[in-house]
Every structure is written in C-alpha cells, then in structure tokens.
Amino acid sequence: MGSKSVEDLLEVSTGVHFSGFHLDDLEPRSLGVEQPTTSAAESVPKQPFVIGVAGGAASGKTTVCDMIIEQLHDQRVVLVNQDSFYHNLTEEELMRAHDYNFDHPDAFDTEQLLDCMEKLRHGQAVDIPHYDLKSYKNYIMPSRKVNPSDVIILEGILIFHDPRVRELMNMKIFVDTDADVRLARRIRRDTIEKGRDIRTVLDQIRGMHTLIRDAKTTKHDFVFYSDRLIRLVVEHGLGHLPFTEKQVTTPTGSVYTGVDFCKRLCGVSIIRSGESMENALRACCKGIKIGKILIHREGDNGQQLIYEKLPNDISDRHVLLLDPILGTGNSAVQAISLLIRKGVPECNIIFLNLISAPQGVHVVCKSFPRLKIVTSEIENGLNEDYRVIPGMGEYGDRYFGTDDDEQNVISQI
CATH class of the missing domain: 3.40.50.300 (P-loop containing nucleotide triphosphate hydrolases)
Structure with missing residues (x-):
C-alpha cells in the first residue's frame, strides 16, 4: 500500500x-x-x-x-x-x-x-x-x-x-x-449552488410582516395576513414530523410510491393568542385533536398554570405547541414542562410561533435542547417592560378585536 x-x-x-x-x-x-x-x-x-x-x-x-x-x-x-x-x-x-x-x-x-x-x-x-x-x-x-x-x-x-x-x-x-456559522454558510450555498431563491421567499414573508406590524393596518387585513403567515409556519412545522414510505394504487391501476406522515399528532394552544393558530392547523390536519393550556402572566417573574385540558393519550403523540409570540420564554417553559410531565417526550414537541425574541429562544432551547422551534422571524429583543420589539403590539387584541378593558378582564380570570 x-x-x-x-x-x-x-x-x-x-x-x-x-x-x-x-x-x-x-x-x-x-x-x-x-x-x-x-x-x-x-x-x-x-x-x-x-x-x-x-x-x-x-x-x-x-x-x-x-x-x-x-x-x-x-x-x-x-x-x-x-x-x-x-x-x-x-x-x-x-x-x-x-x-x-x-x-x-x-x-x-x-x-x-x-x-x-x-x-x-x-x-x-x-x-x-x-x-x-x-x-x-x-x-x-x-x-x-x-x-x-x-x-x-x-x-x-x-x-x-x-x-x-x-x-x-x-x-x-x-x-x-x-x-x-453553519446557517450563514448554508444560505449562501443553497442560493448559489442549489439554485434556491431564498431572497424571494424572505421578501414575501417580510412583506406580510410589514402589513401586520403596521399600527394602521385594519383588523381584517391583520387577521388575513396573520393567517397566511401562520399557515406557512404550520406547514413547515409538519415537515419536521417523521414519515414512512407508502405505496398506494391510483385510479388508473398504477402503483404510486409516496410517504405517510405520522398520524399520532395533536395540537396544544396556549390560551388565548395560541387559539389564533388553530384554524390553520385544522386546515392542514383534518380532525386533529387540540388541547388547551391557560397560563396567568404577572409581569416577567410570575407564571401560574390556571387551566389545562389535553388529550388523554397525549404521551403517545407528537405535539405542535401553538403560541404566536415567544417573548421571555417563561410561559413557554411552563407549557412545555407540563407536556413533559404528561409523558410527552421532549423530542416529540414542535413549538410553532410567528415571532421570537432571542432571549426567549435561548431560554427555551437551554431548558429543552431536543425541542424544535419553528418561527417566521427573529425579533431585535425585549424592552424594559419585557415586550417584544419591534413586535406587533398586543397580538390577541389585534387578532380577536378586543380592547384594553376586555383584555384586563380576561387577564384577571
């Protein structure tokens, strides 16, 4: 040799x-x-x-x-x-x-x-x-x-x-x-070597973000473009589920080899903003079970679990956790901890949201390194009141059309 x-x-x-x-x-x-x-x-x-x-x-x-x-x-x-x-x-x-x-x-x-x-x-x-x-x-x-x-x-x-x-x-x-470092290299490689137009995709998403972040946008337009972004996030999240090869017979009598996605699946929305993502999930997964978690927020330091209603067999399912805003990450940690106590493996949880603050991503990923987060944009950070900036305001109020007084009543339940 x-x-x-x-x-x-x-x-x-x-x-x-x-x-x-x-x-x-x-x-x-x-x-x-x-x-x-x-x-x-x-x-x-x-x-x-x-x-x-x-x-x-x-x-x-x-x-x-x-x-x-x-x-x-x-x-x-x-x-x-x-x-x-x-x-x-x-x-x-x-x-x-x-x-x-x-x-x-x-x-x-x-x-x-x-x-x-x-x-x-x-x-x-x-x-x-x-x-x-x-x-x-x-x-x-x-x-x-x-x-x-x-x-x-x-x-x-x-x-x-x-x-x-x-x-x-x-x-x-x-x-x-x-x-x-890997992300920066991959974007450059995918656009140059693989012919993928990442800029076009990012521009479309950024255009919808511009509309929903504008304080002058009407409720109708806010809901319409939020739903479009949510649908993209949900579909991308579903792409992270396990799948197996499956053969079916077409109406022509031919055999088609495709894939069969995981059927043991459920959604869990963090009340109340998370409920805005349920329709998109139902549109992608017909008949999917959706559980609820209500967490009472007091500033940044206190989160109290008020209510939970989850499928009895949730430990055997992959879970799509729904909350459009990831801020400090404390409420998300509470919700994820509850799912794990219910027997859901950490690696079976996919957290779906529209915007994420870096601080929240860090808190969640540090606590649950095997969990996946799918988001449409990473924010600049949090202000002194622990609000996401630049953000889009009180998401639940804008999506459901409630005013500050109604929001205060809900917060005190």
Whole structure:
C-alpha cells in the first residue's frame, strides 16, 4: 500500500489539532487478513480503510475530508458523499421541494450506498450517482466511476445514523461547528449552488410582516395576513414530523410510491393568542385533536398554570405547541414542562410561533435542547417592560378585536 501504512499516516494525523473535531475509534481495526509469509498473500485483496466524516449541514465536512486526503497523499483515496444517494423526488414532492426534509434519514437511498460500499470493499469498481440538487434527480448528469482504493472516506450529515453503515467504518470523525456559522454558510450555498431563491421567499414573508406590524393596518387585513403567515409556519412545522414510505394504487391501476406522515399528532394552544393558530392547523390536519393550556402572566417573574385540558393519550403523540409570540420564554417553559410531565417526550414537541425574541429562544432551547422551534422571524429583543420589539403590539387584541378593558378582564380570570 505504498511506503507508509494507513495506520502510520493516521497516527501522524492525530497529532494535528483540528478545532471542533471529536474523534472516536482511534484504534483502527485490521485493514485486512493477516499477512502470511508466502507469496500467495499477494493474491488476497486487502480491505480498504474506511473513515466516516459526519457533522451538521455546512459544518465544514468537505474541508476536513480535503485535509485527510492531503495527508494520505501516498495512498489511493476515494471520497464517497452521502448526498450522492438522495432519492429522486416524485412529481408531487417536486411541487413542494422547498418544504422537503433533505436532512431526514428517509431522504437517502441507504441500500444503494451499502451496495456500492460492499463492492468497493471487495475490489470492484462502482458507478456513484451524481445527484442534481436543482432538479432533484440522479440521472440528469452522468454517474461517477469509482475504482477500488486503499482508503474510502464516507462523508454526510447522517452517515452515522444507520448501524450497518457505521459498522463499515474503521474511524469516525464528527465536525462540530457553531450553528450560526453553519446557517450563514448554508444560505449562501443553497442560493448559489442549489439554485434556491431564498431572497424571494424572505421578501414575501417580510412583506406580510410589514402589513401586520403596521399600527394602521385594519383588523381584517391583520387577521388575513396573520393567517397566511401562520399557515406557512404550520406547514413547515409538519415537515419536521417523521414519515414512512407508502405505496398506494391510483385510479388508473398504477402503483404510486409516496410517504405517510405520522398520524399520532395533536395540537396544544396556549390560551388565548395560541387559539389564533388553530384554524390553520385544522386546515392542514383534518380532525386533529387540540388541547388547551391557560397560563396567568404577572409581569416577567410570575407564571401560574390556571387551566389545562389535553388529550388523554397525549404521551403517545407528537405535539405542535401553538403560541404566536415567544417573548421571555417563561410561559413557554411552563407549557412545555407540563407536556413533559404528561409523558410527552421532549423530542416529540414542535413549538410553532410567528415571532421570537432571542432571549426567549435561548431560554427555551437551554431548558429543552431536543425541542424544535419553528418561527417566521427573529425579533431585535425585549424592552424594559419585557415586550417584544419591534413586535406587533398586543397580538390577541389585534387578532380577536378586543380592547384594553376586555383584555384586563380576561387577564384577571
């Protein structure tokens, strides 16, 4: 395998300090069969050394792979990207491609990846698909022919998910990068490399935000554009639910392969502003059960649970928690804590809202790191009265058309 063994090179590489690396399995498994002293050993193919490189989207996995390849310049090295094994999107999925969850394990054809790896490990050349990230197909461009090599680098965001893929690896590397840095990189990459018009989407959302934030906007227009934004948030939140592949027979007698979303689902609205989001949820999920939580607010320091009515089997369901405004986060923490006491796993809760203050996001995520928050805009912060700024005023009053006196009566119940 050249003048230096892969083990020697990897031992040297571990002496270099890579910021954000978490290395495990540093003691590599044997690269192949034991070397007999006879010349017959030359006819026995050697097993390649497999390195797995995982990490969040835009974390710098490609850069790490390039560094490894540079250090293994004396070896035959091949890079296999998990992105090459995305499933082709169906016509229905193409219509909602921007809502498709490409970061879910089911988005990848893992069986095809395993088949390619098995052939490479046994000395056979393979054709790696070239997935086109603009058309969401793998047959638009010619595949890449890959020959057997001494070292195989497997790279991808979920390359550690399937235990069968992990078992192939002699070494695993996870690239840990700050989420804000990854987000900035991903937006730039998606707009340039994937042809996604993020600016157009953001401009449309910002236009609706401009209308609902304007103090002169009528109640009718406020409700209309709030409902449009809420619908977008709800649909995006539903995209984070687990789904499985499902085949159905069409009226033409053909078989259509699609997906079946999680049916064990319910909504929970934080009274009373959260009730403004219920219609959008019902429009997207026919017949969905919706529970209620009422929390009495006293400034920023006191929250008291007044009332709750939740489905009896809520512990077995995924929960969409509804509240259009995330301010300090204290009321949200109360509501989420109640759901967890009722047996709902933290990872099964998705918090949906229209606007979020950074302070509230921090409080919620620090307390419940496995929970997901879906929002349409992050605010500047909170003022001295703990009100979201720039905000949109008292959301419940503007949406339901109540005045200050009526609001005060409700607050005292």
